[in-house]
Amino acid sequence: MAKGITREQIVTAALSLLDDKGLDGLTVRALAARLEVRPPALYWHMRNKQELLDEMSTAVMRRVTTAVLALPPADGWREDLAAYARILRSEFLLHRDGARIFSGTRIADPDVVRMKEPWLARWTAQGVGLADADDAIDLAVAFVVGFVIEEQEQQQSAGTDPSRYSIDQRDAWLGPDVPLVKEAGHLRDHGDQRFERHLGIVLDGLAARFDS
Amino acid sequence: MAKGITREQIVTAALSLLDDKGLDGLTVRALAARLEVRPPALYWHMRNKQELLDEMSTAVMRRVTTAVLALPPADGWREDLAAYARILRSEFLLHRDGARIFSGTRIADPDVVRMKEPWLARWTAQGVGLADADDAIDLAVAFVVGFVIEEQEQQQSAGTDPSRYSIDQRDAWLGPDVPLVKEAGHLRDHGDQRFERHLGIVLDGLAARFDS
DNA sequence: ACCTGAACACCGTTCAAGT
DNA sequence: ACCTGAACACCGTTCAAGT
Numbered sequence: 001m002a003k004g005i006t007r008e009q010i011v012t013a014a015l016s017l018l019d020d021k022g023l024d025g026l027t028v029r030a031l032a033a034r035l036e037v038r039p040p041a042l043y044w045h046m047r048n049k050q051e052l053l054d055e056m057s058t059a060v061m062r063r064v065t066t067a068v069l070a071l072p073p074a075d076g077w078r079e080d081l082a083a084y085a086r087i088l089r090s091e092f093l094l095h096r097d098g099a100r101i102f103s104g105t106r107i108a109d110p111d112v113v114r115m116k117e118p119w120l121a122r123w124t125a126q127g128v129g130l131a132d133a134d135d136a137i138d139l140a141v142a143f144v145v146g147f148v149i150e151e152q153e154q155q156q157s158a159g160t161d162p163s164r165y166s167i168d169q170r171d172a173w174l175g176p177d178v179p180l181v182k183e184a185g186h187l188r189d190h191g192d193q194r195f196e197r198h199l200g201i202v203l204d205g206l207a208a209r210f211d212s
Numbered sequence: 213m214a215k216g217i218t219r220e221q222i223v224t225a226a227l228s229l230l231d232d233k234g235l236d237g238l239t240v241r242a243l244a245a246r247l248e249v250r251p252p253a254l255y256w257h258m259r260n261k262q263e264l265l266d267e268m269s270t271a272v273m274r275r276v277t278t279a280v281l282a283l284p285p286a287d288g289w290r291e292d293l294a295a296y297a298r299i300l301r302s303e304f305l306l307h308r309d310g311a312r313i314f315s316g317t318r319i320a321d322p323d324v325v326r327m328k329e330p331w332l333a334r335w336t337a338q339g340v341g342l343a344d345a346d347d348a349i350d351l352a353v354a355f356v357v358g359f360v361i362e363e364q365e366q367q368q369s370a371g372t373d374p375s376r377y378s379i380d381q382r383d384a385w386l387g388p389d390v391p392l393v394k395e396a397g398h399l400r401d402h403g404d405q406r407f408e409r410h411l412g413i414v415l416d417g418l419a420a421r422f423d424s
Numbered sequence: 425a426c427c428t429g430a431a432c433a434c435c436g437t438t439c440a441a442g443t
Numbered sequence: 444a445c446c447t448g449a450a451c452a453c454c455g456t457t458c459a460a461g462t
Contacts, residue, residue, distance in 0.1 A: 205417025
């Protein structure tokens with residue numbers, strides 16, 4: 001036993017390599033070393049590196065699906081959608097550059113899309129139009145993707161280049177004659193609080209449409 | 213003359229190389245060839261490839277800024293913000309994988325951020341709180357980024373793999389027992405119409421917050 | 425000041441050969 | 444069925460040397 005690498009082990013190792021070394025450090029050779037095989041061994045299990053990246057995306061999205069399906073049915077579309085948005089964000093946040101890397105990549109697993117069915121059923125039963133319901137999901141995903149890309153970029157830059165995101169140095173960098181931009185920078189919040197507020201705004205927009 | 217490559221020429225050539233060959237084809241060596249110099253020549257003008265990517269982002273964002281500043285002052289925050297969102301989307305769409313590549317990358321040019329000042333001034337004069345106004349801009353950007361990433365991914369997959377985005381084949385791929393997911397797929401629209409609708413929803417959410 | 429030639433360490437990938 | 448050794452074409456980057 002303990003012999004023979006599986007596809008699943010490869011993907012898991014690749015995700016942890018990504019988190020340790022970043023996307024630049026995620027090389028086929030480094031991955032092989034971590035799995036204690038020679039690089040060409042990986043090509044028995046997958047066609048090329050792109051397929052590995054697709055599998056990594058699928059694995060992350062499958063975790064989202066699993067978490068969503070474990071959720072108790074909520075009171076209404078708004079709570080369902082909010083829960084989805086929160087899960088999506090936290091799974092993205094689990095991996096370095098997660099939002100940028102795992103968004104927009106082709107979802108190789110139909111189950112991830114099939115998962116929408118119970119929601120569409122519940123929401124349309126609650127009086128929401130089918131097209132509107134589907135729109136709502138896509139809009140929420142777009143918002144989360146955009147939000148977390150920005151969030152992770154700032155987290156990361158704060159690590160490598162504190163000057164760019166320290167408020168005082170930002171003020172100097174901005175130069176004179178933009179008092180409101182500077183003041184707004186000081187008022188800015190971060191993290192969960194900011195996410196919940198922005199999510200609430202998006203959901204309010206959807207509510208306005210659904211109730212008319 | 214005609215001797216001596218400028219930084220600006222490098223960035224312009226890099227953007228057109230990106231559009232022709234994609235991110236994988238954007239190599240220092242291919243870029244040098246296009247500019248008719250040897251690869252090391254580029255390292256006199258820039259520290260490394262990352263700096264080139266940052267400059268490309270900045271160039272794109274500077275085009276956005278220029279277009280925004282050329283805009284006649286609109287009637288209210290909603291029209292200002294909608295115009296910004298449309299400009300951002302169209303500049304992203306100008307370049308292959310534009311949204312994914314140019315979002316979240318550190319903006320190397322303070323002018324891009326300083327541009328917010330006139331809007332913050334106008335909107336707060338219209339009764340919007342400063343923190344809300346700044347939130348609104350960020351939320352709009354997050355939405356556009358998420359929307360266009362998905363939009364460009366679909367455009368691109370439609371080119372390389374028609375089966376994934378042809379409606380009939382998608383139905384087969386989805387499998388049985390998800391009638392609503394399938395029907396929603398048939399109802400789905402694309403392009404400007406979809407963008408304007410989703411943008412409207414986001415702006416409605418902001419309006420609900422601003423008017424309370 | 426601006427560029428080239430040559431070189432270095434490192435990629436992803438293929439393929440014949442091993443077990 | 445699963446993996447290795449050796450090799451190929453190609454990267455980003457450095458640096459001494461040229462003009």
